Amino acid sequence: xxxxxxxxxxxxxxxxxxxxxxxxxxxxxxxxxxxxxxxxxxxxxxxxxxxxxxxxxxxxxxxxxxxxxxxxxxxxxxxxxxxxxxxxxxxxxxxxxxxxxxxxxxxxxxxxxxxxxxxxxxxxxxxxxxxxxxxxxxxxxxxxxxxxxxxxxxxxxxxxxxxxxxxxxxxxxxxxxxxxxxxxxxxxxxxxxxxxxxxx
Amino acid sequence: xxxxxxxxxxxxxxxxxxxxxxxxxxxxxxxxxxxxxxxxxxxxxxxxxxxxxxxxxxxxxxxxxxxxxxxxxxxxxxxxxxxxxxxxxxxxxxxxxxxxxxxxxxxxxxxxxxxxxxxxxxxxxxxxxxxxxxxxxxxxxxxxxxxxxxxxxxxxxxxxxxxxxxxxxxxxxxxxxxxxxxxxxxxxxxxxxxxxxxxx
Numbered sequence: 001x002x003x004x005x006x007x008x009x010x011x012x013x014x015x016x017x018x019x020x021x022x023x024x025x026x027x028x029x030x031x032x033x034x035x036x037x038x039x040x041x042x043x044x045x046x047x048x049x050x051x052x053x054x055x056x057x058x059x060x061x062x063x064x065x066x067x068x069x070x071x072x073x074x075x076x077x078x079x080x081x082x083x084x085x086x087x088x089x090x091x092x093x094x095x096x097x098x099x100x101x102x103x104x105x106x107x108x109x110x111x112x113x114x115x116x117x118x119x120x121x122x123x124x125x126x127x128x129x130x131x132x133x134x135x136x137x138x139x140x141x142x143x144x145x146x147x148x149x150x151x152x153x154x155x156x157x158x159x160x161x162x163x164x165x166x167x168x169x170x171x172x173x174x175x176x177x178x179x180x181x182x183x184x185x186x187x188x189x190x191x192x193x194x195x196x197x198x199x200x
Numbered sequence: 201x202x203x204x205x206x207x208x209x210x211x212x213x214x215x216x217x218x219x220x221x222x223x224x225x226x227x228x229x230x231x232x233x234x235x236x237x238x239x240x241x242x243x244x245x246x247x248x249x250x251x252x253x254x255x256x257x258x259x260x261x262x263x264x265x266x267x268x269x270x271x272x273x274x275x276x277x278x279x280x281x282x283x284x285x286x287x288x289x290x291x292x293x294x295x296x297x298x299x300x301x302x303x304x305x306x307x308x309x310x311x312x313x314x315x316x317x318x319x320x321x322x323x324x325x326x327x328x329x330x331x332x333x334x335x336x337x338x339x340x341x342x343x344x345x346x347x348x349x350x351x352x353x354x355x356x357x358x359x360x361x362x363x364x365x366x367x368x369x370x371x372x373x374x375x376x377x378x379x380x381x382x383x384x385x386x387x388x389x390x391x392x393x394x395x396x397x398x399x400x
Contacts, residue, residue, distance in 0.1 A: 036250075039246060039249070039250065042246070043243070043246060046239060046242070046243060049239070049287075050236075050239065050290055053286070053287035053288055053289055053290065054286060054287070054288070054289070056281075056286060059277060059287055060277075060281075063270075063273065063274050063277060064274070066242075066270055067267065067270055067271065067274070070263075070266055070267055070270060071267065073263065074263050074264070074267065077259060077260075077263060081256075081260075086253070086254060086256060087249075087253035087254070087259055088253055088254070089253055089254070090250055090253070
């Protein structure tokens with residue numbers, strides 16, 4: 001796991017191993033939180049399209065990502081319904097709030113876009129790592145298959161966001177900023193409480 | 201046309217016949233505005249799901265509507281690209297702004313929801329009426345087919361929104377409010393300038 005996290009996704013700190021055990025005992029909360037993660041991913045890509053409509057590569061790459069994230073939302077709701085559970089209210093996402101604060105508001109539009117795309121990439125990478133833990137450790141074969149499929153999909157998205165950032169900013173600058181953000185993300189994960197009811 | 205508008209969609213005022221002639225001369229603006237109409241429709245259904253997650257029928261009905269509206273967004277962008285055009289910035293939507301002001305903020309959550317659903321139904325009905333004009337009058341066979349298909353789809357949505365309102369409020373109250381809103385919508389259409397570059 002640690003190898004995968006570090007070498008494939010670049011994440012600097014693996015998830016606390018206690019997380020998956022406590023998450024399994026709170027499947028309803030995890031599924032509800034997960035549904036909103038997919039909704040926020042879709043909404044965040046819509047916002048980027050509305051903010052940068054003149055950037056053709058961005059519109060063309062993110063438009064199908066919105067559709068994919070939304071189909072994941074639909075699938076998570078289906079898993080809830082199968083278990084006789086409902087969607088429940090949205091929760092405050094401390095991880096995404098903390099990560100969003102690393103975005104710099106100054107500089108060019110392109111630099112701001114780069115920060116936003118790399119933050120989206122980090123969220124996808126961390127989700128991917130957590131989905132891998134759920135795939136490997138859950139007791140429910142249907143959910144294991146489900147998290148395996150989502151893990152593969154999020155891994156694709158995370159690379160696409162980084163590639164897209166390089167369309168608008170020099171590759172070295174993107175790589176340097178990605179390294180900085182990986183360290184900041186690890187600090188955020190280290191500081192946040194390990195919660196039984198959250199994907200992040 | 202007038203019959204269709206009044207008897208099928210319930211709209212009280214048909215679109216000014218000049219609109220389609222001037223719209224045809226501003227195809228880029230119309231397509232860009234249309235793309236944002238689809239985006240706003242998708243975003244508005246996402247907002248309703250996040251605001252009323254405990255309402256199972258709402259979540260289950262609107263989740264596929266988001267996917268459908270987003271696929272329309274994708275198809276409009278494709279039509280722009282085929283013509284060598286880009287998405288361009290979002291425009292202020294005077295029609296939707298005016299219509300949104302008719303929503304009452306007081307009363308029960310369900311009454312607020314009813315107003316919101318009926319406003320969405322009105323936007324779909326008016327879009328459907330305009331798409332019909334584009335289908336019937338445009339000179340471009342591909343776009344004619346495109347607007348025919350979208351007209352059918354929006355007609356389905358408009359009925360779904362009204363049906364959904366009746367899940368949460370008494371049918372007579374929904375019907376009475378729908379009649380009021382149809383008159384208010386006609387007033388808004390009467391007051392707004394006929395714009396060559398807007399779907400509404």
